[in-house]
Amino acid sequence: MAKSDVKEIKWLPDVEEHDYPAAESYLSLLYNNDRVADMITSLRSAAIVQFKAKDIFRASQLPLAGVSNLHVDKDRKKIQKGISLSPLLIVRDEPRGKAVIADGYHRLCAIYEFDEDAWIRCKII
Template sequence: MAEHDYAAASGYLSIRFGESRAEEVSKKLQKLPVIQRRANDILRATQRVPLPLSDPGVLRDLQKVLAGEKLSPVLIADGDIADGYHRVSLAYALDPYADVPLKLG
């Protein structure tokens, strides 16, 4: 898991919860184990609509996968995707029932 993923999660969460709460949640996410959940379940639980394959972030992740790179786990905090929305959307486009690695906090 790349450090920039936690920074991205913290940046997003700071908009929702404020800086101090976002940093606290981000630190907790770092300590959690990686688990698996289906792409469709992640989107339903977070009430998100998958982004289309034409989305620039989804396309960038698709290029990484085609190049053989592993994608970072999705970070879920307080029922929302804190980081990894593009990755979940890509997984859903390829196979809605695909298991997606994530940290759930």
């Protein structure tokens, strides 16, 4: 299936449970444990919202992972097969003026390859 054959990105109705511990692990590298615990609690109760893929990349200040990345490839195949993806988990780091992708970076990279204007479902605090 070619990239152009993908009509839309399909999403799960909520974040998969295993994404929260993954986000917690990543955030623990950046913030103290008490703050991370509060962030995870807030992310769990946050509403699902949408932002364009290109805007999330700009706000995160992260590079696009290469097409040879195994995790990106796994998510690319899910998109091609019409398998629903888990929404991203994002934390606003206002003092640094950027968005921290706590979980979902590889999903974002895979989606961006199909359509940089795609709407990305996420929880953001």
